[in-house]
Amino acid sequence: MIIVKSILLFIHVIVSALLVITILLQASKGGGLSGTFGGQSSTGFLGSRGTASALSTMTQYLAGGFLILSLVLSMMAGGSQRTESVTQKVLEQSPASQLPAVEDLDFSAPSTGESDSETEPIEE
Numbered sequence: 045m046i047i048v049k050s051i052l053l054f055i056h057v058i059v060s061a062l063l064v065i066t067i068l069l070q071a072s073k074g075g076g077l078s079g080t081f082g083g084q085s086s087t088g089f090l091g092s093r094g095t096a097s098a099l100s101t102m103t104q105y106l107a108g109g110f111l112i113l114s115l116v117l118s119m120m121a122g123g124s125q126r127t128e129s130v131t132q133k134v135l136e137q138s139p140a141s142q143l144p145a146v147e148d149l150d151f152s153a154p155s156t157g158e159s160d161s162e163t164e165p166i167e168e
Contacts, residue, residue, distance in 0.1 A: 049120055056113040063106040070099045 045120075049117070052113060052117055052120070056110070056117060059106055059109045059113060063103065063110055066099055066103045066106060070103065071096060
């Protein structure tokens with residue numbers, strides 16, 4: 045299972061890097077980096093419309109892959125953990141049958157958190 049997670053994580057990193065690159069290559073109001081591949085002129089690689097539509101399509105596919113890989117990786121990571129309440133853990137450590145009855149408790153004495161030790165008065 046760890047091998048599958050590692051392979052998916054590696055693919056996720058590659059898809060993330062390609063997604064960043066394709067977004068940066070797209071033409072913005074200032075031209076961006078798309079001028080390198082003919083985004084500014086029709087004589088370049090794929091022409092002006094071809095580059096814009098190819099980068100747009102590539103961005104859509106990469107974004108979809110990124111989303112799917114993110115969901116799959118999060119489900120794989122979360123499936124191995126078993127959640128348990130804090131109350132359940134305390135009850136397993138000390139069942140209610142071993143606790144003293146409420147009537148036997150002395151609520152008038154201050155609680156120090158220490159057992160079998162006397163508290164000393166604070167001198168001012």
